[in-house]
Each structure stands twice: as C-alpha cells, then as structure tokens.
Amino acid sequence: MCDNLSFCSVDYSSGGLETVIHRQVRKFIVIADKGFQQNFVYLASHGINTVASAIFGLIYISLWRSVVPPAGFSDYTPLKITQYIAYNQVILWFVQFGIRVHVRISQAVRTGNIAEELCRPMNYFWYRIAQEAGVIIYNLLFRGIPVGLLLAFVSFYVPKSPVVWLWSVIALGLAGYIGLVLFYIVGITSFWATEIRTAYWVVASLSLGLGGASMPLEVLPDAIEKIARLSPFPCLCYYPARIYLELSGPGLIWYSAFWSLALTVLAQFLTAKARTKLEVQGG
Amino acid sequence: MSGATGAILRIRAALRLYARLVSCSIRAKMQYRFDFLASTAIQATMGLYDFLLVAVILWKFKSVAGWNIYEIGVLYAVARAGYGMYRMVCNELERFDQYIVNGEFDSILIRPYPTLFVLLSRDFDFTRVTWLVQGAALLALCTAPLIRSGTLTWPSLLHIVLTSVWSALLYAAVALATAAAAFWIVRIEELQVFTLNATSSATLYPLDIYPAWMRAALLYVIPLGMGNYVPVKYLLGKGGSAASLVLPPFVAVCSLLVAYRLWLWGETRYHSTGS
Numbered sequence: 390m391c392d393n394l395s396f397c398s399v400d401y402s403s404g405g406l407e408t409v410i411h412r413q414v415r416k417f418i419v420i421a422d423k424g425f426q427q428n429f430v431y432l433a434s435h436g437i438n439t440v441a442s443a444i445f446g447l448i449y450i451s452l453w454r455s456v457v458p459p460a461g462f463s464d465y466t467p468l469k470i471t472q473y474i475a476y477n478q479v480i481l482w483f484v485q486f487g488i489r490v491h492v493r494i495s496q497a498v499r500t501g502n503i504a505e506e507l508c509r510p511m512n513y514f515w516y517r518i519a520q521e522a523g524v525i526i527y528n529l530l531f532r533g534i535p536v537g538l539l540l541a542f543v544s545f546y547v548p549k550s551p552v553v554w555l556w557s558v559i560a561l562g563l564a565g566y567i568g569l570v571l572f573y574i575v576g577i578t579s580f581w582a583t584e585i586r587t588a589y590w591v592v593a594s595l596s597l598g599l600g601g602a603s604m605p606l607e608v609l610p611d612a613i614e615k616i617a618r619l620s621p622f623p624c625l626c627y628y629p630a631r632i633y634l635e636l637s638g639p640g641l642i643w644y645s646a647f648w649s650l651a652l653t654v655l656a657q658f659l660t661a662k663a664r665t666k667l668e669v670q671g672g
Numbered sequence: 673m674s675g676a677t678g679a680i681l682r683i684r685a686a687l688r689l690y691a692r693l694v695s696c697s698i699r700a701k702m703q704y705r706f707d708f709l710a711s712t713a714i715q716a717t718m719g720l721y722d723f724l725l726v727a728v729i730l731w732k733f734k735s736v737a738g739w740n741i742y743e744i745g746v747l748y749a750v751a752r753a754g755y756g757m758y759r760m761v762c763n764e765l766e767r768f769d770q771y772i773v774n775g776e777f778d779s780i781l782i783r784p785y786p787t788l789f790v791l792l793s794r795d796f797d798f799t800r801v802t803w804l805v806q807g808a809a810l811l812a813l814c815t816a817p818l819i820r821s822g823t824l825t826w827p828s829l830l831h832i833v834l835t836s837v838w839s840a841l842l843y844a845a846v847a848l849a850t851a852a853a854a855f856w857i858v859r860i861e862e863l864q865v866f867t868l869n870a871t872s873s874a875t876l877y878p879l880d881i882y883p884a885w886m887r888a889a890l891l892y893v894i895p896l897g898m899g900n901y902v903p904v905k906y907l908l909g910k911g912g913s914a915a916s917l918v919l920p921p922f923v924a925v926c927s928l929l930v931a932y933r934l935w936l937w938g939e940t941r942y943h944s945t946g947s
Contacts, residue, residue, distance in 0.1 A: 402745035447886065448874050452726070455881040456733040583706075590714045594721065603725055608732050 416511055417519040424523025428531070436533050442532065443539035446478035449603050450543055463607040464636050470605070472546040476633055477602045479537040479628045480529070480561060483570040485596050485623045487528035490521040494576030495585050507664065514573065514653075514660045521569050529565075546634055553632070556639040560629040563645035567624050570652040571596070577656065580663035595620070601627025621648035686789065693793035702797065708799065716802040723748050723810070724876065736788060737880040743823075743908050745814030748876050750832060750900040754839025756800045763797035764842050768851040769860045778944050788848075788935060807836065818908070826905045831917060835907075838920040839899030843872065845927035846894055848935055852883025855938030871896050878905075898923045 429433075453470045461467060494517065497503040507513055537545055548554055575588045582588070595602070599617035606614050606627055617623055624645040631637035688863075695915045701708050730741040738893070739747070759766075768791070771777040811832065818824040850867045854860045875896045879887045890897035898920050906912035 433861065438862040438865055440860070441870045444866070444870040444886075447882075448870070451881040451883070451886075452729065452736065452877055455737045456729055458733075462732070495839070516797065584710065586714060587710045589688075597721060598724070604728065608728055610728075610731070 405606065413511070413515075417515060417522075420511075420516065420519035420527070421523035424520040425527045428524060428527040429442075436535075439532055439535045439539070442478060442482070446475055446536060446540050449474045449478075450540075453604075463605070463606060465607075468544060469634065469636070471544045472634055473605060473630050474543050474603065475537065475540040476630050478540060480564065480626065480629060481602055482528040482532040482536075483525050483561065484629075485593070485600070485602070486565045487525050487532065488521060488568055488572045489524065489571045490517050490569060491576035491579075491585055491589055493517070493520075494573070495536065497580040498579045507667070512660075513664075514656055517573055517576075518566075518569050521573075522565070525565050525569065528596065541578065548633065548635060550635075553635055556642065557629065557633040557668045559639075560632045560642050560645060562627045563642065563649050564625050566649055567621055567645065567652060568596070570649070570656050571621065573656050574652070574659060577659045579665050580666050596622050596625055599608040599623065600625040621652060624648050686785065687702060689785070690789070690793050694796040697794065697796045712799045712802055715775045716806065723752075723876070726839050737878050738910070739878045739880075742814040742818050743904075743910075744878065745810050746818070746824075746832065746908070747878065747900055747904050749807040749811040749814065750836045750839055750904055751807075751872065751876050751896075752810070753804050753836040754899060755843055756803025756807060757836070757840035758843035758847065759800040759803070760797050761840075762792055762847055763800070764791050764795045765844075765851040766864065769854045769858060772854045772858050772942070775944050777942060781942075784869070787939060788932070813941065823908055831903065831907055835903045835920065837926040838924045839896070841924035841928055842896050842899040842920075843868070845931040846871070846896065848928070848931035852931065852938040855941045867894055875900055893925050896929060 425509065446605060450471050453474060454467055457467045457470050459467065461469065465473065494503075497506055502575040504517070522594075548557065571592055575585055575592050578588050579585045599606075599609075599613075599620055601617075601623055602625070606617050606623060609617060628637070628645055630643040631642060632639060677832070689857050697829070723745070726736065726744055727741065730736065730744065734740070734880055738746060771780065777787075780790045815829060815832070819826065819829075846867055847864075850860055850864055853863060857863070871890060871894045874882070874886070874890055879890055879897050879901045882890070891902070902912060902916045903920050906914075906916035
C-alpha cells in the first residue's frame with residue numbers, strides 16, 4: 390500500500406537524513422526538468438504567443454501613458470508605470486498564465502489516473518509542484534523574457550545593483566511558488582466537485598484584479614486596496630514589481646514568505662483530506 | 673421552377689436545418705445544467721474584467737485620451753455585444769484546429785452542405801448571450817447620460833446597435849481567416865491569441881491611445897477597430913465624417929468574403945490524418 394506520504398519519508402536504512410533529503414530534492418529537480426523539457430515541443434507556437442503577449446503589454450502601457458499626468462501619481466511617473474506594466478507582462482507567464490496544475494489534477498481525478506499518481510513514492514503535493522515548476526521556469530525563459538525584449542523597445546527597467554537582483558529573484562521565486570500553490574488548491578477541489586472551472590475563474594480573477602498585474606494597488610479604491618493587501622494576491626505581481634523597480638525594499642518579501650508557508654500548510658491539509666475522500670471506479 | 677425560386681427554397685431548407693441543429697446543440701448542453709449555468713456565470717463575470725480595469729483607471733484619472741467613462745462604455749458595449757454575437761454563432765471556429773488534428777474534418781466534408789455551414793451548426797454557444805446582455809446593459813447605462821447631455825441623439829442609438837452587428841461580422845471574418853490557417857499550419861491556438869484576443873482587447877479602448885502603426889494595423893490589417901472605434905467616434909462627435917458609418921459594413925462584408933475565399937482555398941489543401 391502506498392504509504393510514502395511525506396516529502397521526507399525518512400528511510401534511515403539506506404543513509405542518514407541528509408542523504409534522504411538530497412534524494413528527495415533530486416527527485417524534485419528531475420520531475421521539474423521533465424516538465425521543462427515537455428514544453429520544448431511547442432517552442433515555435435510559443436513564439437507567436439510572445440508577440441501577442443507583447444501586444445497585450447503595449448495595450449496596457451498605452452492605456453496608462455494616456456492617463457498618467459507628467460508629474461505622475463503616487464510613486465509612479467509615466468516612465469515608471471510603463472516599466473511596471475512591462476515587468477509584470479514578463480512575469481505573468483511565470484506566476485499565473487502558464488500554470489496548468491489545476492487542469493492536470495482535475496483530469497487525473499476524472500480519468501482515474503489519480504490512484505496511480507497517489508501511489509508514487511513522493512508526496513503528491515510536491516510531485517505536482519515539481520512538475521509544474523519546470524513548466525513555469527520554461528515559461529519565464531522562453532515566453533516571459535522574449536516579451537521583455539520586445540517591450541524594451543518601449544522601456545524596460547534593469548536594476549544595476551546585484552542586491553536588488555537578489556531580492557528580486559527571491560520575490561519572484563516566491564511569487565511563482567504562491568501561484569503554483571493557489572492553482573494546486575483549485576485543482577485539489579476536484580476531489581469534491583465535479584468541475585473546477587468556477588473555482589479557477591474566481592482565483593484567476595482575483596489574481597488579475599488584486600495581484601497588481603495591470604495596475605498598481607494604489608489605483609484601487611481604498612477599501613479594495615486594504616482587502617488586496619491582506620490577501621496573497623499582491624505577492625504574485627505587485628510586490629515583485631515594486632522590489633525589481635526599486636520602489637520598495639526587501640521587507641515585502643516577508644509577506645510573500647508568510648503566504649508561501651500558510652498556503653503550503655493549507656494545500657498539504659487539503660491533500661491529506663482528499664486522500665481519504667478519493668473513490669476510484671474499478672474496472 | 674425558376675432558378676431564383678429554387679435558390680430561395682434551398683436557402684429556406686438550409687435555415688430550417690440550421691435551426692434544428694442549433695436546437696439539438698442547446699438541448700445537448702442543457703443535459704448538464706449545473707455546468708451550463710456555471711459557464712454562463714463565468715462568462716458574465718470574466719467578460720467585465722477589461723471594463724472594470726478602465727473603470728478603476730477613470731475613477732482615478734477622469735478621462736482616457738479625452739474619452740470619459742460613458743463614452744468608453746459605449747465603445748466597450750459595442751465591441752462586447754459584437755463579440756458575444758460572433759461567439760454565439762461561430763464558436764466552433766475557435767477550436768477548429770481540433771478537427772484537423774483529429775481528422776474530424778473528414779466527417780464534415782461528406783455532408784451535403786458547405787463545410788462552414790455544417791461546422792457552425794455544430795455548436796451554438798448560448799452561454800455567450802451574457803456578453804450580449806452585458807453589452808446591452810452597459811449601453812443603456814452609458815447612453816442615457818450622453819443623450820441627456822446632447823452628445824448622442826436617439827437616431828444615433830440605432831446606428832450604435834447596427835455598429836455592434838458590423839463588429840460581430842468583423843470578428844467572424846478574422847476568426848474565419850485564422851481558422852483557415854489551420855489547413856496549412858494545423859495548430860492555431862497561439863495564432864488566435866494574436867489575431868483575435870490581443871486585437872479584440874485593444875479595440876475595447878479608444879485607438880487614439882496607441883502608436884500610429886498599431887492604430888493603422890487595427891484599422892486596415894486586422895480591421896476590428898473599424899467595427900466599433902470609427903463609427904462610435906463619429907457618433908460621439910469626436911471626429912470623422914458620414915463615411916465613418918458607411919465604411920464599417922462595407923469593410924465587414926469585404927473581410928468576410930476574403931476570409932471565406934481563404935477558407936475555400938484552404939479546403940483544397942486539406943489532407944486527412946487517416947485512421
């Protein structure tokens with residue numbers, strides 16, 4: 390019976406704790422690499438999509454440029470808001486658009502493949518996150534960065550300080566992780582619900598609306614801004630963009646770290662509950 | 673029986689068949705009531721995102737390139753209603769590449785009706801009616817203050833309603849040309865994001881905000897801007913001439929004819945995947 394439920398299911402017989410963790414991390418990397426490689430098949434079609442994404446970026450940049458006064462608003466000059474939108478257009482494929490983990494879980498539940506997947510010698514949550522991590526890293530490299538290169542013709546900010554780069558990479562890494570876990574939670578609801586589209590659209594809409602992808606939170610009405618800041622959604626785009634553009638210090642990373650931890654606990658809890666709920670039709 | 677009478681009878685028979693197939697399609701979807709209602713609700717809420725974005729921006733900054741919230745609302749409503757009409761009737765064009773990939777186009781070719789007719793009758797997406805309703809509601813909300821302020825007149829309302837029909841025809845033309853590309857390149861999902869999604873989002877806002885090359889592309893290359901921006905701009909007294917009302921139907925019909933020619937040409941290039 391499959392009882393390897395924990396990510397660090399310690400098997401001391403074949404080495405110490407360190408060896409076991411090393412083995413699990415290796416598994417994570419191998420699965421992530423598979424997810425990355427699978428996407429290479431679609432490299433050409435992703436090229437067309439890159440142009441479309443750059444046009445979406447240009448639409449929002451044009452919209453903002455037409456409304457922001459020369460003196461700017463809040464921390465944003467017309468140039469800064471352009472760079473804000475351009476940066477978010479690059480990372481959107483990493484933190485939201487490219488994530489399909491919910492679809493994969495839902496399909497596995499529908500086809501019954503979930504039984505086999507749950508039996509794998511790896512914690513199901515980490516298995517799914519690893520696979521999807523490879524996909525979003527591919528998205529960032531081959532879809533996001535080319536969008537940034539195209540938008541650089543308009544304006545794209547590049548920090549000079551290595552420290553800003555370091556904080557930006559950490560903030561972005563946490564943003565990608567939070568995106569993965571949010572959509573994992575959507576996917577795991579398929580153990581209870583027959584369809585997950587409604588849950589998906591709720592999370593996707595909130596991510597877009599409160600995440601700050603197409604507008605900084607300062608633009609929102611006060612009450613909505615306060616609600617947004619209490620939610621995990623600004624960790625997806627708003628905080629990473631503020632850090633990358635040097636509009637805020639690294640303190641925002643604590644919010645992302647908190648939400649990463651809280652959502653991980655929730656996802657693991659739901660996964661454990663889902664295991665007890667699962668019914669697979671035999672045949 | 674004269675040629676003209678024969679043609680009328682054939683068209684009537686085709687319309688009867690279309691009505692019957694559409695009715696079957698709706699009944700099939702209603703078998704899954706919850707799914708149907710959930711899809712309808714999702715369409716209703718998601719379609720509003722772009723407008724909410726601009727509404728929030730206008731709440732803060734008052735106008736976009738000289739267009740106030742009511743004027744942008746009219747522009748948005750025309751495009752949204754047009755897109756709703758197009759998706760309701762032509763939804764199957766959006767997933768046409770699946771027919772090529774799976775070899776299902778063979779079964780369409782053997783029917784005694786034009787392939788496009790058979791394809792479109794397979795899925796009448798009634799859930800898109802929400803976009804039509806959304807457009808109509810927004811139009812009602814936005815035109816009332818514009819009529820009170822004298823910016824719009826009652827007769828111009830009729831033009832606005834007609835404009836959404838031209839918009840729908842233009843969407844259909846672009847979608848048909850994109851679907852026809854599947855005969856050569858097979859997968860068109862990513863191409864659709866470029867030709868349909870990006871351009872339809874762009875035309876929800878006044879084209880004045882874009883660089884000249886992009887404005888020209890949206891008016892003359894993928895002419896979705898001709899469907900809403902050109903006539904609405906004229907009707908709101910923001911520029912243009914009477915030609916702004918004549919041009920959209922002309923461009924819409926020409927675009928549809930060109931797209932259909934492309935479709936017919938593509939059909940001759942089709943080869944089945946075999947079994």
